[in-house]
Amino acid sequence: MTATTDIDLAALLCSRLCHDMLSPVGAINNGLELYKTEKDSEMRARCMELLEQSARVSADKLMFFRLAFGAAGGFGEMVASEEPRNLLKSLVDANERLELEWAVAEPKLSKPAVKVLLNLAAIGLDALVRGGTLAVGAETSNGKTEIAVRAAGTKVAFDQTIGDALEGRLDPAELSGRTAPAHMIHLLVEKEGGTLQSAFTPDALVLGATLPAPELIG
Template identity: 60%
Template sequence: MTTSSIELASLLCSRLCHDMLSPVGALTNGLELLADEKDPEMRQRCFELLDQSARISTDKLKFFRLAFGAAGGFGEMVAVSEAKVLVDALVANNPRVTLAWALPSDSLPKAAIKTLLNFALIGLEALPRGGTLEIAAEYRDNHSELVVRAAGPRIAFDRSVGAALEGALPEGELSSRTAPAAMLRQLAVELKGKLQFALADDALVLGAMLPRA
């Protein structure tokens, strides 16, 4: 493992910890409230909050396991239904975002699934005010073709994430926020594939064409 690989892995871990802090913290707070609460109705409410926080934590861990990790247990080809379940769960707690899927292929190579999940995460983060997240993926002629479109008011997209996708991030500016995009760039380079994005005031489009390894 090279120094850059170690740095990238460390930053991905930092990103995971940052995203997990809120639901895990909510679990801790809920347990503290439950320990002091005597009212049956309030105790029931505490149990509901604990259940919600536990579910969100589990959903995020499953998502990051495949999006960032080695994803042991999966073969070289991964069912697209696995990715759909993970993204559906991630978006389920955000009623302002509507999901639309176009998945004509039953499975994709693992690298394409990782790219799809990370594109979905970037697209979701671009919709702080809500909107529509459209996800399309197809595998044909030994290539994966992926498109994720986030459409909504005042798209929020960090230009440094775009620079990381393009491989144009200045040295020393890699961070936990840009690490997932940098990982995707490395995957694309290794596969001799292509990543691209287009940004407008009301839409962000992310695309990839990835040959099978």
């Protein structure tokens, strides 16, 4: 396999972030243009509602990517579980066809575990092209933190190259903005001495990870 550099991976992650931010930011720009030219007070009020909605979605996505991709400055080595829950809930609530089921037993998770959980959940959300339920669970026992994500709906779509990237089977030279987050998680889990799994049927995508418990890391 051809090795990818940190710069290559960072560039691809930035590409993914820009791709996901383009729609809500573009909506803000279009809304501002419409607001400037619209004279009807009722339509101007409607434009303002759409602007507020797009601004909220943009902020939610940026906060999500900050913790899922970035160094997440401001957090310690352990992150309160409500942080990833709130981030995922904000993304799910923006789409009426989606539902979140949260079953994380631990009050806090290690920063690597949170990063893995959010990225696996993002892959699950991408798979729910026609809506459905995203179930997220995590618990720590016997020195290990186990994470499970299940995306279930009427039609679940999953690009197998993402599964290959998760499990380290994709040549890094073939990475794209779509598969880069999965490759990043593979590298992170490998570094921590954990494992990743994925299973796919037309009705459900199941993703899992096992990481050493916080007291065993390092």
